[in-house]
Amino acid sequence: MKRFSYHRADSVAxxxxxxxxxxxxxxxxxxxNLxxxxxxxxxxxxxxxxxxxxxxxxxxxxxxEGGLRIGALVPNRTVAEDARVTTRFPLLASAILAGATPQLRNAATTGGNLNQRTRCYYFYDTKTPCNKREPGSGCPAIGGVNRIHAILGASEHCIATHPSDMCVALxxxxxEVRVEGPNGARRIPFADYHRLPGDAPERDNTLQPGEIVEAVLLPPEAGAFAGHHSYLKLRDRLSYAFALVSVAAALDIREGRIVAARLALGGVAHKPWRREEAEAALVCSPADEAAFAAAATQLLAGAQGHEHNAFKIELxxxxILRALGQAAAGTPQSQTDKRIA
Known part of the structure; x- marks a missing residue:
């Protein structure tokens, strides 16, 4: 390990x-992670x-405003067990409980979860090229072993995926992500915080030099989805594994029709994957499989598989259909009994 200096900061400034x-x-x-x-x-x-x-x-x-502020240092376990989260934003609690192990959730922080790096095999192996680790060196996952890699939003420079469960729910x-930096504070919509690889895959997010995550802000309107939500995570084994595909589904249903919807995918792109067109396809529709299928088509538009991960598209x-069905029925996926309902 390279020698480094250490500084314990006593304030954000x-x-x-x-x-x-x-x-x-x-x-x-x-x-x-670090x-x-x-x-x-x-x-x-x-x-x-x-x-x-x-x-x-x-x-x-x-x-x-009636929402919730979660500090960057709050451990994942604390967030998942907080009564305000479990009551008003249970989708977030469920997503956190789907990730890692109890020991890791005790140590991992909210800010760290946002900023964790990809779990791509080639990124971790310093003996192989990797554009994310060494820009311009190539992406051996393209044409290599790519079973866990992206089917959406990738580029010719990188097909890695973001590993977080918590971020999919957020x-x-x-x-929103509140950050502090040399130019003061700013609030970044979550959809704009992480970035797609493009021609600069080494940049995971839109933080500027010197900026630090101060907190995550949950909007009050997200509380409308407390009664109809589900976080479904599909993986190679039932514990301590990253998602092949995960779905965060949230619906506001009144008199049998969907009046608002939120839908995001994990394990399929460089960032949590959300499209407003897919959510719009659900609004004003009955909560049935036809509406869910239309939303799935919109959300997966443009999906492209590689040699080993093309199965992810159908998966x-x-x-998406299963998670939306669970949300509509008010029977969210259990994160203790992980058998899919």
Whole structure:
């Protein structure tokens, strides 16, 4: 492991200053992703900025608008067990419980979950080329072993996927990310936080140099989906595995018709995949399979498989139908008994 300096920040301003002083510095909190990457030699920062003592990054609080603020340092387990989350935004709690293990959820933070790197085989293997790790070196996943890779939003430079479960739910709920940086604070719509690879796959998100995630903001209107939601995660084994395909489905149903809908996919793209056209296809429709199929067609438009992952297209279609059916019936997928209802 490369030698590095260590700075324990005592405020957000201190952390921002330390990041600006050392351009390749990395933030460390729970360390559940960064430490692994450093051990593998994938990440080689010359400085670490420890933010675990910054009180402003902690806590779950109601907002003036009626939503919820979740601090960047709040552990995943705390979010999943908070009564305000389980009552008003249960889709988020369910998605978190679908991920990792209890031990990791105890350590992993909200901000760290947003900023975790891809689990692509080639990204982790420093003996192979990888445009995300070393821009311009190539993408061996294209034409290589690509069973877990993207079917949507990819480019000729990268077909990796974002690994988070929590982020899929946050995308569906229309969250915002509040960041602090050298130019002050700003709020980023969740759909704009992560980016597609394009010709710069090394950039996972739209954070600017020196910026740090301060909190995630859940809008009050997302509470309308508390009664009809489901997070369905399909994977190679039932625990401690990343999604081949996951679906966050949320419906607001009144008098038998859908008046609002949210739908996002995980495991299929460089970011949580959401299309407003797919959600619009559900609005004003009865909650039936015909409407669900139309939404699936819209959400998967343009999907492209590779040699080993073309099966994901049909798997995603079926998963969308199943998750929407669970949401409509008010019987969300259990994250303890993982057999699909």
């Amino acid at each position: 201190d952390a921002v200053q330390a990041l600006c002083a050392t351009p390749d510095a990395r933030i460390v909190a729970g360390g559940t 430490v692994d990457l450093m051990k593998y030699g994938v990440e080689t920062p010359s400085a670490l900025v420890d933010v675990t003592r910054i009180a402003a990054l902690n806590g779950i609080d109601d907002t003036d 995308a569906a709920l229309g969250a 995603a279609r079926r998963a």
